Amino acid sequence: MIQAVFFDLDGTLADTAADLSYALNCMRTARGLQQLPVEATRAVTSHGARGLLGVGLDATPEHPDYNALREEFLAIYAANLCRETRLFPDMAELLTELERRGILWGVVTNKAERFTLPLLKLLGIHSRAACVIGGDTTGKLKPDPASLIAASERIRIAPGRCLYLGDDERDIQAGRAAGMKVVAARFGYLNGNDPATWGADAIIDRPLELLNHL
Numbered sequence: 745m746i747q748a749v750f751f752d753l754d755g756t757l758a759d760t761a762a763d764l765s766y767a768l769n770c771m772r773t774a775r776g777l778q779q780l781p782v783e784a785t786r787a788v789t790s791h792g793a794r795g796l797l798g799v800g801l802d803a804t805p806e807h808p809d810y811n812a813l814r815e816e817f818l819a820i821y822a823a824n825l826c827r828e829t830r831l832f833p834d835m836a837e838l839l840t841e842l843e844r845r846g847i848l849w850g851v852v853t854n855k856a857e858r859f860t861l862p863l864l865k866l867l868g869i870h871s872r873a874a875c876v877i878g879g880d881t882t883g884k885l886k887p888d889p890a891s892l893i894a895a896s897e898r899i900r901i902a903p904g905r906c907l908y909l910g911d912d913e914r915d916i917q918a919g920r921a922a923g924m925k926v927v928a929a930r931f932g933y934l935n936g937n938d939p940a941t942w943g944a945d946a947i948i949d950r951p952l953e954l955l956n957h958l
Contacts, residue, residue, distance in 0.1 A: 752910035753853035755932035761789040762828035767821040768800040826866040838951040854879035887914035889922035916942040
């Protein structure tokens with residue numbers, strides 16, 4: 745029986761694409777470049793600064809100015825965390841139903857705590873989460889399972905009684921390695937990939953479908 749559900753943040757719990765795109769477009773405007781529609785960057789949103797800078801400024805981690813560009817991007821994003829970010833449709837209802845059933849829920853994301861914690865507060869759900877594990881909480885990023893194992897330990901529920909929902913293959917890999925049930929969110933960003941190839945226990949098209957897998 746599943747006793748806890750953990751959510752990836754970007755592309756799973758919340759639709760953050762527009763605000764990350766906004767930060768990128770601020771940088772493009774400052775450089776005399778035309779703004780990009782959010783659809784141009786949406787698929788790579790789950791990869792944060794690395795994904796956005798790659799698409800919008802052709803700057804990979806190997807670029808000599810990458811670190812400076814990344815810091816500029818993150819500073820703009822930090823000041824605009826929740827301009828348009830919202831929970832995905834039906835997600836609020838899912839969280840309420842999990843709570844009604846006595847199932848704990850938390851957030852496990854590669855997004856750093858300095859962005860994750862204030863964003864969850866702005867969304868009005870931080871105090872309801874049983875735990876929040878950011879990308880810098882353990883020092884290891886998914887697909888490494890360390891963050892999910894840390895979440896399980898924090899709420900004192902064995903991984904085998906936990907479920908992880910994510911929209912990227914690395915989410916499924918991390919959850920599987922941690923010994924959890926894993927479900928792919930087809931409504932998320934997917935990084936241009938087909939979740940049917942990830943080996944998840946299930947794939948859902950909308951949040952409330954998760955209730956069928958508990």
